[in-house]
Amino acid sequence: MNNNLIKGNKFEWETIIGLEIHAQVKSKSKLFSNSSTAFGSKPNSQVSLVDAAMPGMLPVINQYCIEQAVRTGIGLNAKINNYSVFDRKNYFYADLPQGYQISQYKYPIVGEGKVTIDFKDGNSKDIRIVRLHLEQDAGKSLHDQNPTKTYVDLNRSGVALMEIVSEPDIRSADEAGLYINKIRSILMYLDTCDGNMQEGSLRADVNISVRKPGDDYGTRCEIKNLNSIKFIKQAINYEAKRQIEILEEGGTIEQNTLLFNTSNGKTRPMRSKEEAHDYRYFPDPDLLPLDISQREIDKLKSSITELPDDRKKRYVNEYNLSNYDASVLTADKYVSDYFDDVINTDKSLKNSSKIVVNWITSELFSILNEKNVEINKSPITPKYLGRLIKLILEDVISGKIAKDVLIDMYNTKRDPETIIDKKGLKQLTNTNEIEDIVKEVLEENQKMVEQYLSGKDKLLGFFVGESMKKSKGKANPKILNEILKAKLSKKN
């Protein structure tokens, strides 16, 4: 199975992709100083003397950041290293006061791991992780405010990042999207990163090359600093095409660092490339090596409750959902938590999980999307939705009326029973009442009845519709159908 191949003008090509994901650790203070990490604060208001690299300042590591890196490593099914070292990565840039970034080079805190991505067709694939290491984030530069100046805000300088490096196991833009979604989901379940791509808490560098299937890897280019899944996919598709065109015309790929222009969807080389980076890594003499005992690792392991894959398995086993449905549902922790809360409202819902899924992903989502509200802030509580679905299953109201009740629930924050009572929306299950309605409808439409009796079977739908209308949508459809058929056959 290889439907990932891209057709060029002459050959078919395979895209080889590896990702470096930068995930900001969800901590209150920075990796080596106690200034705040809060987003959107006044520029340069969260810059300690350590962050500004004033002479004589020494870094002291944040214990919590170490723990979150270890927990993330466990979530990535990775080897946690008992020994790791912090190195200086030296380069000169305006938003890097130290003149070096404290990172981990030869001995990262986390080693090899793997994550699984799930496809629509039910297949899955493992993407191998090379490593995860801790490092400092740089400040933020604003280039477009002034023609001759760059403005620098150091608030982000020194915030802890986890760099997660994958093997080049990814073969298409879609796989890259699934992979980054999976990483994001794992981080959010662990609560080690807030996953907010808009605010830059999660961003990625993409390494990409192309080859004819079976050939050795081609020369790769690196696209820097992409902060949305949409842009990652666009950049990959554009860059793969660009490389294929060059190779098919007999050219060669120059190894390059690229930037993606989000307004025209193209990649271009970074201008500073001529000064090939020479980072001169060496162990930071200000920091001792980091030792983590197996006991500490085990303790952190026990703090992890349920990861997306565990939850997915539970949904497949307990609720009989398909692998893909379960993976979609568990991708977002808040959605998945909501689902759990709905289904735990009542035992009867466990056997109707598919209905619960549909009510969340179609009806509830359409209201929330329209109002632009996140599911964890939904005015319709999971309990109320659970009770509404139960009322449908028990034939107290029809699914159609339930949709209106749901909108009412959103607007009034009331429970479904109160709304149904107040508006008299209970389904008619009383056969006498329904019989009366049917009788009326048939009397009012004698001509149609004759046509029906002479063979126009399709008119049954018309009678159902008219009767439903008369009952204001409240008639139980099953009973209504039975009564209609019985009455009509009597006339024959």
Add this chain to the structure above:
Amino acid sequence: MKLDTNTINKIAKLARIKLSEQESKDLLKDMNSILDWVEQLNEVDTDKIEPLANISSSSLPKRKDQAEDINSSDEILQNSPDKLEGYFAVPKVVE
């Protein structure tokens, strides 16, 4: 190991330090004599020995994740030759 002037100039450029020709020459001499001196260490056989990141036997000190509200803008910008609305203003970095 011997350094040449090109290497000295490259190191200076990476560190954004401007050197006159004379300074470059002096540094070449100094650094080569330092390297010669350090070279003596090569007499020791270090095969199969992991590099040592630190000679201290104590362990890495750690701190709790507590954030301090420092409102540092004024203080941190004090030495800046140029600033605007709380930002450092530096010569344009193209990218």
